[in-house]
Amino acid sequence: MKLFYFPGACSVAIDIMLEEIGKPFERVKVDLAKGEQFKGEFIAINPKAKVPALVRDDGTLLTELPAIAWWLGKTNPTLGMIPEGAEAEARLLEVLDYMVATVHMRGFARIFGPARFTPTAADEPAIAQTGRDIATDGLKALSHMLGAKPYLLGTYSVADAMLFCIEFWSVGRAQIKLPENLAAHFERMKARPAVARALAGEGLA
Numbered sequence: 001m002k003l004f005y006f007p008g009a010c011s012v013a014i015d016i017m018l019e020e021i022g023k024p025f026e027r028v029k030v031d032l033a034k035g036e037q038f039k040g041e042f043i044a045i046n047p048k049a050k051v052p053a054l055v056r057d058d059g060t061l062l063t064e065l066p067a068i069a070w071w072l073g074k075t076n077p078t079l080g081m082i083p084e085g086a087e088a089e090a091r092l093l094e095v096l097d098y099m100v101a102t103v104h105m106r107g108f109a110r111i112f113g114p115a116r117f118t119p120t121a122a123d124e125p126a127i128a129q130t131g132r133d134i135a136t137d138g139l140k141a142l143s144h145m146l147g148a149k150p151y152l153l154g155t156y157s158v159a160d161a162m163l164f165c166i167e168f169w170s171v172g173r174a175q176i177k178l179p180e181n182l183a184a185h186f187e188r189m190k191a192r193p194a195v196a197r198a199l200a201g202e203g204l205a
């Protein structure tokens with residue numbers, strides 16, 4: 001399989017899952033900083049111009065983080081990365097959607113790229129601040145969901161890889177202090193060999 005990624009972008013969550021699975025895969029870097037998502041081979045493969053994008057062994061492309069996560073979890077059931085039963089599956093989809101659609105796309109996307117949200121440069125600081133507020137509220141909600149558990153759903157699941165990505169952005173580029181239990185989750189995730197391999201594979205270690 002081939003993972004189209006950018007170091008430290010949300011594709012890192014899929015990178016972690018692929019490393020948990022442990023089958024060989026190829027990383028193909030799409031330099032978002034240089035606009036490579038809009039050009040050449042990548043736009044021909046993925047007209048959505050976004051990472052993560054996964055080309056599977058049968059040559060088909062899968063996009064959208066929750067869909068890729070779901071497919072990887074379901075096709076590797078022995079790892080237990082998708083909990084069993086309708087209630088647990090609904091809870092997994094609930095938290096994945098919240099992290100991707102709200103915390104990432106409404107919060108961090110505004111912090112990292114305010115110019116995407118306005119044609120007026122003078123508005124950008126206010127947009128970035130709105131993003132910080134949304135991200136901070138998101139961290140509070142995720143902290144509440146995690147509670148005293150080691151992982152979001154109790155046992156390790158694909159949701160923890162996306163939570164790691166949000167924590168990584170918070171302590172790194174966004175400089176937002178993590179609530180205590182999320183800081184502990186971040187450390188717990190970094191201690192997983194698959195996470196260390198994903199970070200090293202993306203040149204982030």
Ligand SMILES: N[C@@H](CCC(=O)N[C@@H](CS)C(=O)NCC(=O)O)C(=O)O
Nearest residue numbers: 009010049050051052064065066100
């Ligand atoms: N909803 C998409 C979001 C993907 C996304 O926004 N990826 C960012 C990187 S974290 C990206 O590729 N941005 C490139 C751009 O917006 O031009 C998903 O779940 O996969």
